[in-house]
Amino acid sequence: MMTRFKSLLLSLWLGHSQGLSVSPVTAINSNQLQAEKSKLLDLLQATPKEDPVLADPLTKESLTISTTSPFLGGSRYSRQTFTLQSPSNTYRGTSGTFLDLLQPAGEDNSTESSLFKTVVPLIPPPLRSAMAGMNDEYIPMRDLFTSPSVSFAYERGWRQGFRAAGFPGPDQEAEMAMAYFAPSMAKSDDKVLVDMSCATGLFTRRFAASGKYSRVLGCDYSDSMLLEAGRRIRAEPSLLTSKSTKLDLIRLDVGRIPMKDNSVDALHAGAAMHCWPDLDAAMSEIYRVLKPGGRYFATTFLSSYFGNLQRAEGGASGPSKQAFQYFGSVEEIRFLLVSGGFQRENIVIEVLGNACVVIRCEK
Ligand SMILES: C[S@@+](CC[C@H](N)C(=O)[O-])C[C@H]1O[C@@H](n2cnc3c(N)ncnc32)[C@H](O)[C@@H]1O
Numbered sequence: 001m002m003t004r005f006k007s008l009l010l011s012l013w014l015g016h017s018q019g020l021s022v023s024p025v026t027a028i029n030s031n032q033l034q035a036e037k038s039k040l041l042d043l044l045q046a047t048p049k050e051d052p053v054l055a056d057p058l059t060k061e062s063l064t065i066s067t068t069s070p071f072l073g074g075s076r077y078s079r080q081t082f083t084l085q086s087p088s089n090t091y092r093g094t095s096g097t098f099l100d101l102l103q104p105a106g107e108d109n110s111t112e113s114s115l116f117k118t119v120v121p122l123i124p125p126p127l128r129s130a131m132a133g134m135n136d137e138y139i140p141m142r143d144l145f146t147s148p149s150v151s152f153a154y155e156r157g158w159r160q161g162f163r164a165a166g167f168p169g170p171d172q173e174a175e176m177a178m179a180y181f182a183p184s185m186a187k188s189d190d191k192v193l194v195d196m197s198c199a200t201g202l203f204t205r206r207f208a209a210s211g212k213y214s215r216v217l218g219c220d221y222s223d224s225m226l227l228e229a230g231r232r233i234r235a236e237p238s239l240l241t242s243k244s245t246k247l248d249l250i251r252l253d254v255g256r257i258p259m260k261d262n263s264v265d266a267l268h269a270g271a272a273m274h275c276w277p278d279l280d281a282a283m284s285e286i287y288r289v290l291k292p293g294g295r296y297f298a299t300t301f302l303s304s305y306f307g308n309l310q311r312a313e314g315g316a317s318g319p320s321k322q323a324f325q326y327f328g329s330v331e332e333i334r335f336l337l338v339s340g341g342f343q344r345e346n347i348v349i350e351v352l353g354n355a356c357v358v359i360r361c362e363k
Contacts, residue, residue, distance in 0.1 A: 051218070052260075056088060056091075057257065061088060067086050081094050146224055151225045170206065177203070184265050184295045185213065191265055194264050198249075208247045219254075224285060265291055269296070284341060286340065296363075346362045
């Protein structure tokens with residue numbers, strides 16, 4: 001009797017009948033168990049996949065992304081971590097922050113330099129230029145926006161100030177960009193949109209919410225801007241649960257875009273070109289990543305706006321003098337786009353109000 005009981009227990013445990021009747025339900029459960037087990041294993045050790053758009057910023061080789069599940073070594077509330085691997089370099093990211101494709105993992109800026117960049121925007125302008133001279137790595141037009149205080153203020157008033165130059169405001173600007181992108185999107189199967197220098201994601205969120213694109217990549221140099229963008233995206237959960245649009249935040253340098261040649265249908269750069277330290281590199285890179293027929297929509301300022309700003313700030317030592325590129329004329333901007341690779345006849349530039357330049361061009 002005891003032996004038969006032991007054998008029953010053993011057969012139930014092993015899931016074999018061994019001459020005893022085991023109901024079909026038990027057999028199905030065992031199969032289901034196996035399936036669940038293998039799903040769980042897949043989840044824990046997701047197979048690395050090549051990203052169709054992203055590339056190593058240094059070598060432009062393809063990147064394979066692997067994901068470490070939050071279940072491994074953490075609670076279910078912890079973040080997924082991503083490893084992006086090219087044959088030459090490794091990059092990292094987390095689901096709660098961004099994919100860092102500015103530099104290979106482990107080659108972060110020194111703490112001293114990061115601290116310097118954070119503190120400089122808080123220093124009064126006349127002292128700021130003297131201090132910036134002490135640190136060769138500080139590039140004002142790029143690093144002004146790495147300050148958490150600027151990132152905090154950006155959508156809380158800073159951006160509204162652009163109306164004085166003739167900017168219509170984010171809602172209308174987003175509509176203008178999406179209308180221009182529509183024909184290139186209509187021809188595309190994968191509908192990839194890049195929001196370059198997205199800052200706090202004010203346009204990234206509008207583009208993603210529109211449901212018009214399969215993938216939206218919000219990209220910026222500034223980690224504090226991207227963290228603020230992430231916070232604002234998480235406050236709109238529908239952006240993260242959308243089945244139609246994949247949304248990524250990427251840290252990068254526009255002068256070394258971590259994307260494949262001919263991989264992007266449309267690239268938006270709102271109020272950003274005047275902030276890019278190497279405009280020639282940026283324009284060649286934008287041209288390179290756009291698909292043939294892909295479209296670029298950008299807004300920027302004519303330098304007359306900064307002249308007014310400088311006078312208001314009390315002279316040429318103000319932060320605008322240090323922080324921005326100057327575009328004296330529309331012709332200057334057209335020349336820049338042509339140098340980047342765009343055909344002159346595919347470029348349309350208009351000026352709104354005093355100094356808001358709107359650029360539309362097709363590759
Ligand atoms: C004035 S904000 C524009 C934000 C937003 N697109 C808009 O329309 O309001 C300029 C942005 O350019 C980013 N930026 C500066 N240098 C950059 C670079 N080298 N690569 C990418 N982004 C850069 C800054 O971090 C900042 O977030």
